[in-house]
Amino acid sequence: MMDFHSLYSHDFVRVAACVPRASVAEPTFAVEETLALAATGDRTKVAVMLFPELGISSYAIDDLLFQDALLEAVHAALGRLIEASRTLFPVLVVGAPVRHGPRLFNTAVVIHRGAVLGVVPKAYPPNYREFYERRHFSSGLDVRGETISIAGIEAPFGIDLLFRSAGTVPFTFHVEICEDVWVPLPPSTRAALAGAEVLLNLSASNITIGKGDTRRLLCSAHSMRTVSAYVYSAAGPGESTTDLAWDGQAAVFENGALLAETERFATGATMAVGDVDLGRLRQERMRLNTFGECAVDELRRAPAFRSVEFHLDAPAETVPLQRIFERFPFVPSDPAKLREDCYEAYNIQVQGLAKRLAAARAQHAVIGVSGGLDSTQALIVTARAMDRLGLSRSNILAYTLPGFATSEGTKSNAWALIRAIGATGAEIDIRPAARQMLADLGHPFADGQQVYDVTFENVQAGLRTDYLFRLANQHRALVVGTGDLSELGLGWCTFGVGDHMSHYNVNASVPKTLIQHLIRFVAASGDVSAETIEVLNAILATEISPELVPQDAGGAIQSTQQIVGPYALQDFNLFYLTRYGFRPSKIAFLAERAWADPDRGAWPKDVPEGDRRAYELGEIRRWLRLFLQRFFANQFKRSTLPNGPKITAGGSLSPRGDWRAPSDAAADVWLAEFDANVPEA
Incomplete structure (x- = not known):
């Protein structure tokens, strides 16, 4: 008989949206903070841990992104993370500036068990209002089918990556970065139609009055439209406040519902942990015949995704479900x-x-x-x-x-x-x-x-x-x-x-x-x-x-x-x-x-x-x-x-x-x- 009392026996997967403490342009500090949260995720058997955009270098550092010393320090820091991940249960998704040929990209680096599963560039670097990302970063829209070397490890590189677990915890996730979800047709929409059930967004999104509610609405609606779990992490304490401020809003949504959210404006590291019901998402997609028809129509015309396979097996020990379910599903407690x-x-x-x-x-x-x-x-x-x-x-x-x-x-x-x-x-x-x-x-x-x-x-x-x-x-x-x-x-x-x-x-x-x-x-x-x-x-x-x-x-x-x-x-x-x-x-x-x-x-x-x-x-x-x-x-x-x-x-x-x-x-x-x-x- 299966382990009845473990969430991993019932089509759930535990994910976390993490906001570590930051220190401006200090990759060594960033790695230590990332690993401290990763250790917590390992103890609680989180399957995927998401960290903020450019978290290894800091986001709001402008032309420091062109400095060789910093980029080399980021590269070394990624090597430390990769090595430390060998003994960790979770998949780690971290943000870092990465050079590829003559171009610099704002990327998400996906790490698991000492390997780099893939590197995803930001598709739509913004260049309006307070954002000047195109001064530093190239768009990843044309990056497909490529590979890249991270700390001496060759890995798939592009916006065409889906990450599939072939272990006893089977699920598929996709990664996009901040602005990518604000555009009319986010990359994650196509990814969901191609089979991604968990959508991850590394963000640095600064805070202004009312923006917290806007982000909730955006992520909630997107998770509902794509019948997915949407995991969102934004920069928090320690990021540069030269011209901007940061609230560290991180959250997990499932088919429109908010499962977990961090305390905003916290002074220390925070983590929003959600037990995502993959079975529910799969049932909904199967029932909604229009979802499948849209997938067939879109994927017939769109470029194909590459599948990156990894193995995530259910832990030997029981992992209790943390999520609270309404006792009366027809009668809300609110x-x-x-x-x-x-x-x-x-x-x-x-x-x-x-x-x-x-x-x-x-x-x-x-x-x-x-x-x-x-x-x-x-x-x-x-x-x-x-x-x-x-x-x-x-x-x-x-x-x-x-x-x-x-x-x-x-x-x-x-x-x-x-x-x-x-x-x-x-x-x-x-x-x-x-x-x-x-x-x-x-x-x-x-x-x-x-x-x-x-x-x-x-x-x-x-x-x-x-x-x-x-x-x-x-x-x-x-x-x-x-x-x-x-x-x-x-x-x-x-x-x-x-x-x-x-x-x-x-x-x-x-x-x-x-x-x-x-x-x-x-x-x-x-x-x-x-x-x-x-x-x-x-x-x-x-x-x-x-x-x-x-x-x-x-x-x-x-x-x-x-x-x-x-x-x-x-x-x-x-x-x-x-x-x-x-x-x-x-x-x-x-x-x-x-x-x-x-x-x-x-x-x-x-x-x-x-x-x-x-x-x-x-x-x-x-x-x-x-x-x-x-x-x-x-x-x-x-x-x-x-x-x-x-x-x-x-x-x-x-x-x-x-x-x-x-x-x-x-x-x-x-x-x-x-x-x-x-x-x-």
Whole structure:
């Protein structure tokens, strides 16, 4: 079995953007500072360490770059670095001025295990505003297919280099220098299309007011457009301040997201370390067919890259993942982002239903209200849709349909909500019809036996749906669906009935963990009455249950999460299986990272203290295995879903949207991978 607890077993690679202390035009000092950070990277098993532009010589030294003494000292310093790298795990990427023939180039020197893997010249030396690089450096745009000697070692030289690890940590990276990313078509764009997953930028970028935000935006957008990790390092403390100043901003981005950033204006050396999820990047590129088409189109016309192969093997020791993953991938922990997500989700639901009602020329909506989370959210959305259409909320025909296990608490909450919303309420007791149907079926319950099997449960669920659809016929109305994304993922819905079938389901792509926050969002919006807020809070405090089986002798209710698992974990599993296609062992690895320590990372602000608990690997394993079994066994329910709007970037399970799969596929492949690679604890 693989080392389950090591990041290098799960398609991650650790990279670092480094800002060493500088001393103007002192290569010996630069090497010592570089090696001090490299030693830290070696201990923490960083795969690639990026250093600033011209870091070995200093950047802002103007005509000192033409001095033989300095250039020879830089050359000697590179020799020291190359020799010292023999015992180091990381690939080192350092900046230095290098002569080649009659020209001087601003270059990145890529070093690993005593070898120079390659030297990359800056393609676009700037010559505007405060920059005068063309006074000293030649452009590398025409440098392809060449070699260069560094400290007596012949190495590939040019802007046409991709560096590929052929070891047990396989990945490909590309190097560009500062201004190269500011141009309309950066060299790294073509490199990404040619297969580079990690893009490195050695920069000296001076600081002016607002430039820090501009660099973040530039690097973030570039990493998203190229579906890559973008690693950026800028000059920091000790660089010459004759005319400029430096903030030492270094950062790691992954597909638009900031993974790590250094402290700006630090007085000492700093390093931003990020654990890049190569598996996620590869999945995204594979899914985005337009990325591949663009690659084919561009590379057909562009000059070819040369591949420089090196070997980076996973360390023998376990390398724990440092990156924190959201426990609730559908629910951001940042309060401002959560508010924005809830605002958008709520309005997507309202807009979807309003359009469907208008298109069907239906002025009435029928909805079953149970007093649970899903029907509550659906009723709130229906009320706002009526408002948007200029119709009375009394046009909402809301029904409670109590069965054999309906509690007084949920029924009273349902009625309180119907009244608070202003809907037209009514109650249909389904028990007489259920008894008759069970008797017609010859079911033991009809003879007084307490047999609470699936037939007993589904007779109740089916009758509720029958009544709602016939009521819709009677009132020329649409049935509003209530079942959510989590239930569809787990197959925790009865085929062809209320939580599965409707005329339009506003909750179809809203996971259970998000629905709770949507209800809280409405409660806190200021647009609802105190009476409504009170009943919403009561519903939020109610344990999740289908209420189809009566309480046992001890008063215990039918608890959904005791049967199908905690929604917190199952939504996590659903997200990473369907959104990214991760193998089960990686999902378990990420879940343990997210959930094993309740004090690690932020929680969404409305998660009750009592729910801020840990899940150890044993629990994660148990519920993930059940999830895989249920997910594949219940695809036939998802293949016949009614219409409903896509809500989250995590996707929907509609056969017309993000998830299309055969109804008869088995889970064997996924369970085999799970059993082979997820330890018991």
